[in-house]
Amino acid sequence: MNRLLVERKVLGENDRIALELRKRFRAQGTLCLNLISAPGSGKTSLLESTLRDCRPQDRVAVLTGDIQTDNDASRLRRFGFPVKQITTGGTCHLDARMVERALADWPGHNLEILFIENVGNLVCPASYDLGEAAKIALLSVTEGDDKPLKYPSIFFRSSLMLITKLDLLPYVPFDLAEAEKNARRVHPGIEIRGISTVTGEGVREWRLWIEKQREPHRLAALASVL
Amino acid sequence: MHELGIARTIAETVERELSKSGGRRPRRVGLRIGVLAGVEAEALQFAFEALIKDTILDGMTLEVESRPVSCRCSNCGDPFVVRDFVFDCPRCGTTSTDCVGGRELEIAYLEVEDEPATRRT
Numbered sequence: 114m115n116r117l118l119v120e121r122k123v124l125g126e127n128d129r130i131a132l133e134l135r136k137r138f139r140a141q142g143t144l145c146l147n148l149i150s151a152p153g154s155g156k157t158s159l160l161e162s163t164l165r166d167c168r169p170q171d172r173v174a175v176l177t178g179d180i181q182t183d184n185d186a187s188r189l190r191r192f193g194f195p196v197k198q199i200t201t202g203g204t205c206h207l208d209a210r211m212v213e214r215a216l217a218d219w220p221g222h223n224l225e226i227l228f229i230e231n232v233g234n235l236v237c238p239a240s241y242d243l244g245e246a247a248k249i250a251l252l253s254v255t256e257g258d259d260k261p262l263k264y265p266s267i268f269f270r271s272s273l274m275l276i277t278k279l280d281l282l283p284y285v286p287f288d289l290a291e292a293e294k295n296a297r298r299v300h301p302g303i304e305i306r307g308i309s310t311v312t313g314e315g316v317r318e319w320r321l322w323i324e325k326q327r328e329p330h331r332l333a334a335l336a337s338v339l
Numbered sequence: 340m341h342e343l344g345i346a347r348t349i350a351e352t353v354e355r356e357l358s359k360s361g362g363r364r365p366r367r368v369g370l371r372i373g374v375l376a377g378v379e380a381e382a383l384q385f386a387f388e389a390l391i392k393d394t395i396l397d398g399m400t401l402e403v404e405s406r407p408v409s410c411r412c413s414n415c416g417d418p419f420v421v422r423d424f425v426f427d428c429p430r431c432g433t434t435s436t437d438c439v440g441g442r443e444l445e446i447a448y449l450e451v452e453d454e455p456a457t458r459r460t
Contacts (some may be wrong), residue, residue, distance in 0.1 A: 114366060114451055118444045123348050123370070206341055237341035239377035241443065265424065266377040269362045269408075269438075302436035325403055 127241055130209035134216075134244025142334020143224045144327045147243050149267055150251035151260075152233030153274050155277040157185045159251065159319075160228055162310035164192035166320065172223055176215050177230040178207040185230065187207035197218065206237035209244060225334075226323065227291065239266040247326060256284050257294035265299040272304060273322065279309040345378060345388035349446060350396055356449050357395070363451035370450045373443040380405065408441030408446040 124130060138145045148156045160175055168172050177185045186198035197219060199211050229245060231238040250271035252260050257280060260318065261268040268274060274296045276289065289307070296303050306311040306322060308315035353368050372378050380403045387401050408421035414433035421441070426434050 115360075115363065115449065117360060117449045119352065119368075119449050121439075121446045123345055123352075123444045125444060126348075151349070204344070236377055240341060240345075262424075264432060266375040266442075269375050270442075286344060300436070301426045301434045333442050
C-alpha cells in the first residue's frame, strides 16, 4: 500500500471564487451580507422591511436563492431596487460560483449594500463562503431557543444573530435570555439583535447595525474615488 | 444534503490524483472534517459509496478524521481544544473567539495499491 499526500481543501474552488468576490466587494465599497436561516424564519420579510425603508437613491440590491420559484424576487421587486433570483434547482445552498454568475451580467459595481438571501436551510449554507462581509443567522421565536446548540456551525460562523418575529413572543414558549445564552455558548463573540417587521420593534437597531458594518466599506469607496 | 456535492468533489480529486500515479488502484481516501464544518460524516460516506459504484473508484473507502474546535488564547497565547462549547482558556480563563481549528474540510491523503492495475494478473 502506498500513501500519497494530497492536502487539499475540498471546497478550495469555492473558497477561491469567494476570495475574488470579497476582494471585488471591498474594492467597490460594497457591503455584502449573507442572510441564513431555516425556511420561514423571515428572511424575505426582513428584506421587504429593509427595502421599504431605503431611499430611492440608495444603491441597494438583493440576490435571493431558492430551490424553486421566483416568488421571493417578485415580492422584493416591488420596492424598485434591483433583485435577482438564483434558482438552484435542488441544491440546498448558494455557492460562490452561483453568486459570481449572478453578478456577471448585473450592475453590481457601484452598490453600497448587496443582500444575499440564502436558501432556507440551517445546515448546508454554513460550509459555503460567498465572499460576504458577514453572515447573519435569523432565528424566529417560533423555532425554539435551543437552535444555536442544534445547529452550531451556522451560529459559530455568523457575526449577528437576529431574533425575528418578536411580536409573537407572548404566544410561544421562547426564552430570549436562553436563546442568547445558547448562541454565545457556541460563539462567544456573536452580536445579537431582535426584530419584528410587524410592529417595527428593533428595526432601527437593525439599520444601525448595518450602518456600522458599512463604515469600512464607505471609506474604501471614498478612497477609490479620490 | 450538500454531502453529495462534496462527495463528487472528493471523487473528482481522487480521479485526478490517480491519473498522476500511473493507473494504480485506489484503496482509501483520508479526510479531515472539523466538527463545525457543517458536514455529516455518515451522510458523506453514504453519498460517496453511492457515487463511486460501478466506477473505477468502486470499492475504495473513505476514512474520516474528526477534528475538534480549537482556539488560541487571545490573552496567554496557549492553544487549547474547545470541548462542549466551552471557549474558556484552561490556563488563564480568558474567553477566546480566535478559533484556529474545527472548520476543516480537507482531503489529507490517498492510499493506492503498490502495483498499477494494468499489470495485475
